[in-house]
Amino acid sequence: MNEKIQRLSDLIKVFGSWSKAQEILFLLHGLKEVVRHGFYDFELKAVEEFCSANNIFLAKSPFKIILNENKEINQKFSNLGLKSPDLSDNKGMSMIYLSKDEKKAHLAVYYEQTNNQKELGLLLGYPSCCVDYFCQNFSASNNNPEIASDNIFTNLAHREEDCVLISHFPCKADCSESIKIGKDNLELLQKIESERAKVALNVLKNTDNLQ
Numbered sequence: 001m002n003e004k005i006q007r008l009s010d011l012i013k014v015f016g017s018w019s020k021a022q023e024i025l026f027l028l029h030g031l032k033e034v035v036r037h038g039f040y041d042f043e044l045k046a047v048e049e050f051c052s053a054n055n056i057f058l059a060k061s062p063f064k065i066i067l068n069e070n071k072e073i074n075q076k077f078s079n080l081g082l083k084s085p086d087l088s089d090n091k092g093m094s095m096i097y098l099s100k101d102e103k104k105a106h107l108a109v110y111y112e113q114t115n116n117q118k119e120l121g122l123l124l125g126y127p128s129c130c131v132d133y134f135c136q137n138f139s140a141s142n143n144n145p146e147i148a149s150d151n152i153f154t155n156l157a158h159r160e161e162d163c164v165l166i167s168h169f170p171c172k173a174d175c176s177e178s179i180k181i182g183k184d185n186l187e188l189l190q191k192i193e194s195e196r197a198k199v200a201l202n203v204l205k206n207t208d209n210l211q
């Protein structure tokens with residue numbers, strides 16, 4: 001075991017954004033069991049090195065996702081895009097599943113491969129009410145099942161500013177399970193990354209751009 005305390009500022013250098021780095025922190029501290037993210041080939045080496053140094057298993061999708069040209073859509077939904085079996089295509093990003101449990105990382109690949117959104121969502125730790133909500137509402141014609149929320153824990157309105165406390169679409173603004181996840185995540189940030197917690201709270205309390 002050569003694990004060392006990981007700081008968000010270091011994690012961002014490897015994973016590329018606050019919200020991705022935050023999720024890795026939650027994974028390291030046991031608040032999340034599996035994390036799913038897309039990475040381009042040039043980003044992968046650092047991610048793989050980080051994982052092997054920190055005892056995290058990494059499983060890779062057997063396809064790449066070629067994202068839509070529309071940048072705005074891409075920032076919101078990394079799962080929207082064409083699946084391509086051509087792993088040598090540099091324009092595509094690989095979906096990566098990270099877990100301390102090797103079996104769970106591979107299971108996530110399997111669920112995504114077989115398009116089993118429900119089991120994938122549950123494995124990623126999303127509340128079952130929100131998984132059901134996503135399965136019933138997400139489609140090609142409705143690719144943004146985001147609800148308006150002025151609750152800081154379920155508010156996804158600041159995703160573009162990379163500022164959220166949960167990583168799933170909540171079924172409703174006052175979904176108690178989502179709020180619990182958001183509170184646990186915030187509590188950890190306040191304990192070990194208090195500056196980030198302050199910034200996140202400031203942004204999330206500013207509800208000006210609520211939809």
Ligand SMILES: [Zn+2]
Pocket residue numbers: 127128129130131170171172175176177178
């Ligand atoms: Zn819910």
